[in-house]
Structures are given as structure tokens and as C-alpha cells.
Amino acid sequence: MRVDVVTIFPDFFGVLDVSLLGKARAAGVIEIGVHDLRAHTHDRHRTVDDTPYGGGAGMVMRPEPWGEALDALITDQTTLIVPSPAGHRFTQLAARELAGKPHLVFACGRYEGIDQRVIDHYSERIEVRELSLGDYVLNGGEVAAMAMIEAVGRLVPGVVGNPQSLDEESHEDGLLEYPSYTKPASWRGHEVPPILLSGNHAAITAWRREQQLDRTARIRPDLLGEQ
Numbered sequence: 143m144r145v146d147v148v149t150i151f152p153d154f155f156g157v158l159d160v161s162l163l164g165k166a167r168a169a170g171v172i173e174i175g176v177h178d179l180r181a182h183t184h185d186r187h188r189t190v191d192d193t194p195y196g197g198g199a200g201m202v203m204r205p206e207p208w209g210e211a212l213d214a215l216i217t218d219q220t221t222l223i224v225p226s227p228a229g230h231r232f233t234q235l236a237a238r239e240l241a242g243k244p245h246l247v248f249a250c251g252r253y254e255g256i257d258q259r260v261i262d263h264y265s266e267r268i269e270v271r272e273l274s275l276g277d278y279v280l281n282g283g284e285v286a287a288m289a290m291i292e293a294v295g296r297l298v299p300g301v302v303g304n305p306q307s308l309d310e311e312s313h314e315d316g317l318l319e320y321p322s323y324t325k326p327a328s329w330r331g332h333e334v335p336p337i338l339l340s341g342n343h344a345a346i347t348a349w350r351r352e353q354q355l356d357r358t359a360r361i362r363p364d365l366l367g368e369q
């Protein structure tokens with residue numbers, strides 16, 4: 143998989159060189175390129191924004207730099223992802239779908255967002271997904287893109303050492319994961335649930351499933367179709 147990010151804050155993505163994704167990059171499992179949108183401006187002030195048509199507060203990102211930047215990256219194999227508070231909710235299902243794509247390009251907006259014609263233009267040519275991390279407002283798309291790149295990247299074959307661990311995580315089966323414990327068996331008067339020390343793997347599996355259902359019903363009833 144190849145991932146490209148276009149942003150006015152390229153240094154923000156330096157952290158991608160460490161941890162899991164850093165290893166995946168080094169192993170060549172994932173290629174990541176970060177590109178400065180301002181490299182596609184041609185005025186003295188390297189302007190990327192302008193006032194909104196129709197008035198209103200804030201500034202809008204100009205389409206021309208975006209068009210030049212994206213034309214340099216996009217092929218017919220590309221999925222363009224535009225982080226946006228107005229986008230579809232980014233879920234584990236979306237992460238799994240995107241992990242199977244050959245090339246992702248993240249367009250990280252700032253200000254009041256990117257001129258809509260950029261999304262419209264590329265939607266005529268390739269798959270474009272406007273995706274939101276959640277129902278709160280960030281100052282730009284970079285934090286969202288970082289979260290999405292990690293959520294997607296870790297699902298790419300060869301990135302995580304033990305792929306089975308991915309199957310037992312929250313949201314993989316539509317439920318929250320069961321609580322986890324490790325040594326010592328007793329800590330500050332808190333005991334590990336005895337079932338986990340029993341060695342009875344069938345009973346442990348059943349207990350864990352019950353914990354998932356209880357936890358999900360208590361914390362995220364919406365995942366069970368309840369309100």
C-alpha cells in the first residue's frame with residue numbers, strides 16, 4: 143500500500159516514522175509520502191486560502207494549489223480521503239475497506255475547509271471519501287488523517303506481528319472488547335477474575351463474550367441497535 147498526505151503542516155507527520163508504522167515503512171509494507179501544499183502555490187506569499195464566496199467568517203482553501211498537488215499524486219488506483227466534520231463516520235469497517243486499497247491520498251484541509259469543487263472534480267474521476275473522526279470540531283484534517291492512517295495501516299498484512307490479535311479487538315465483531323488483566327494476580331486489593339486463572343478455556347471464552355456484551359450494552363448500546 144502507498145499513502146500520500148497533502149497538508150500545509152508536513153512536519154506534523156514526522157511521527158509516522160516511529161512505532162508500528164515506522165517499522166512497516168522500513169519493511170516496505172507501507173510507503174508514506176508527505177507533501178507540502180504550499181509547494182503548489184506560485185505567489186510571493188504562497189497563498190493557500192481566500193475569502194468565501196457568499197460571505198461568512200473564516201477563509202476557504204483555494205482550489206488551484208489543491209488541483210496541482212493532487213494531479214501530481216492521483217492515478218486511477220487512488221482513493222482520495224478528505225477528512226471533514228461533515229463526512230461519513232470513520233469506523234473500523236471503513237478502516238478495513240481502506241486497508242485493501244492500493245493507494246490512499248489524504249487531503250488535509252485547514253481554515254473553513256477546501257473549495258467544494260476540488261471534491262467534485264476528483265469525484266468524477268476516482269473514489270473520493272469524505273470521512274469524519276467523530277462529532278466534534280478540530281482545527282484541520284491532520285489529526286484525523288493521522289488517526290485514520292494508523293487505524294488503516296495496522297490492518298495491512300505484514301504490519302502487525304500477530305494478525306490474530308486484530309480479530310479480538312473492540313469493534314472487530316461489532317462489540318467492545320472484554321477487560322484485560324496481567325500479573326500480579328492481586329494488586330492493591332484488586333483480584334484478577336478467578337475464571338481467568340482456571341485454565342478452563344471454554345469457560346474463559348464464554349466469560350469474555352459475556353463481558354463484551356455487558357460492556358457494550360452499558361457503554362455503547364448504539365452498537366447493539368439500542369438507544
Ligand SMILES: N#Cc1c(-c2ccc3cc[nH]c3c2)n[nH]c1N
Nearest residue numbers: 225226251275276280282283286
Ligand atoms: N475528520 C474530521 C474532523 C474535523 C475537521 C477536518 C478537516 C478540517 C479542515 C478544517 N477544519 C477541519 C476539521 N473536525 N472534526 C472532525 N471529526
